[in-house]
Amino acid sequence: MHFISILSTLVTFIFAIAVFERYRRRKGTHLLLWGIGLVFYGLGTLCEAITIFTFNEFALKIWYLSGAMLTAAWLGQGTVHLLVRKPGVANILTGILAGVSVLAAFLVLTAPINAIAAAAYDLSGPLSAQYKDILVRSGLITFLTIILNIYGTITLVGGAIYSAYIFWRKRILLDRMIGNILIAAGALMPAMAGTLIGAGLADFLYLSEFLGVVLMYIGFLKATAQRPVEAKQAVPASAG
Amino acid sequence: MNRPSKRFASTKWVEYFVPVVLVLLGLALVITLLLVLLFTVGPL
Numbered sequence: 001m002h003f004i005s006i007l008s009t010l011v012t013f014i015f016a017i018a019v020f021e022r023y024r025r026r027k028g029t030h031l032l033l034w035g036i037g038l039v040f041y042g043l044g045t046l047c048e049a050i051t052i053f054t055f056n057e058f059a060l061k062i063w064y065l066s067g068a069m070l071t072a073a074w075l076g077q078g079t080v081h082l083l084v085r086k087p088g089v090a091n092i093l094t095g096i097l098a099g100v101s102v103l104a105a106f107l108v109l110t111a112p113i114n115a116i117a118a119a120a121y122d123l124s125g126p127l128s129a130q131y132k133d134i135l136v137r138s139g140l141i142t143f144l145t146i147i148l149n150i151y152g153t154i155t156l157v158g159g160a161i162y163s164a165y166i167f168w169r170k171r172i173l174l175d176r177m178i179g180n181i182l183i184a185a186g187a188l189m190p191a192m193a194g195t196l197i198g199a200g201l202a203d204f205l206y207l208s209e210f211l212g213v214v215l216m217y218i219g220f221l222k223a224t225a226q227r228p229v230e231a232k233q234a235v236p237a238s239a240g
Numbered sequence: 241m242n243r244p245s246k247r248f249a250s251t252k253w254v255e256y257f258v259p260v261v262l263v264l265l266g267l268a269l270v271i272t273l274l275l276v277l278l279f280t281v282g283p284l
Contacts, residue, residue, distance in 0.1 A: 146280050150273060157269045161262055168258050174248040177258070184265045192272045198279030 002126040002203070005048035008210040012042035015217040022224065030082040033094070037075030040066040045209055048127055055121040057113050063127060064135055065108040069145050070101055072152025072191060079159035104144050112136040129202035153191045160184035160219075179223025186215030 016038035023031035044067025047059040077097050081090045117133035137145075160183040167177035193201075193208035248254070 142280065146276060149276055153269065153272060153276070157265070157272075161265050161269065164258075165262055168254070168262070171248055171250050171254070172246045174254075181258075181261060181265070184269075188265065188268050188272060192268065192275065195272060195275035195279050198275075 002048065002052055002206045004206050004210045005045045005052070008045040008206070008213055009042055009049050011210070011217060012038055012045055012213050015213060015220065016042060018217075019220070028081075029090070029094075030078040033074055033078035033081060037071055037073075037078060040071040040074055041209075041213065043067070044071060045213075048206060048209075051121075051127045052123065055118065055123065057118065060113075060127065060131060060135055061108050061111065064131060064137075065105055068194065069104050069108070069148050072156060072187075073097055073101075073148040074152070075187065076152035076155030076159070079155050083159050083162070100144065100148065104141070104148070107138065107141050107144070108135075111138065111141065126202050126206060128197050128205045149191070149194070153187070156187045157184050157191070160187065175225050176223045179219040179221075179225075182215050182219030182222060184219075186212045186217075186219060188212075189215070 016035055019031055019035040019038060023035055044063055047063035047067070050056060050059045051063070074097070077090075077094055080093055084090045084093075114134050114136055117130075121130060121134065160180040164177050164180035164184065167173050167180070189208040189212035190205065193204045196202075196204055
């Protein structure tokens with residue numbers, strides 16, 4: 001099952017390139033932040049893929065930092081920039097998130113490793129089932145992981161549900177409504193599976209990461225699809 | 241003046257299915273947040 005993280009990595013980086021490309025063409029801080037969030041997502045699944053073949057302390061730390069701590073928060077921050085209209089609020093929150101992320105990186109990269117547990121690492125088992133014994137996490141790391149995940153899940157999933165609701169209520173932009181529903185469902189999958197590691201269901205994480213990113217990518221494509229009616233409208237606008 | 245409408249025709253599907261999906265997603269979000277708390281700082 002954990003071989004699926006190779007596929008997840010491919011899909012995630014293709015998705016990230018699509019988002020960065022859209023940012024290059026249209027600008028918008030939300031796209032830049034979503035792109036950064038997807039790079040963290042991809043780094044997480046890439047480290048999972050690496051640890052299928054060999055155990056590496058640095059890969060474990062990058063996996064925890066990017067996958068468990070930063071991905072949801074940075075993706076959610078993109079949604080905050082999209083939805084929060086009050087001037088300055090989104091930028092202040094981004095500044096706070098950047099500061100917390102630097103602190104998280106310092107804490108995780110300098111965290112001690114349990115050498116005995118690391119030596120006993122089982123390559124046939126998922127990293128998500130073994131990391132707790134290997135990576136010695138301080139209380140502050142655990143606290144930041146909780147805060148970042150709650151913030152990211154509420155903003156990303158809540159924001160997508162809210163957007164879909166607004167489109168539904170106004171009966172406008174059907175594609176964006178469907179796209180946001182898919183994004184919400186996709187983002188929920190790894191978030192929920194991540195919590196189930198605590199219940200001993202570590203295997204589900206890798207599958208949920210794959211299904212989650214595929215759903216979010218389809219949702220993104222759906223939400224950003226150029227409607228034929230808009231293409232027609234663009235002709236006189238650009239000609240004028 | 242002649243902007244094309246972004247509105248879509250409301251169907252039974254849109255009328256009843258979408259709100260159910262949104263409510264289910266909302267519930268899933270709440271459950272996920274509760275699980276985060278239970279498995280990290282809670283009794284489980």
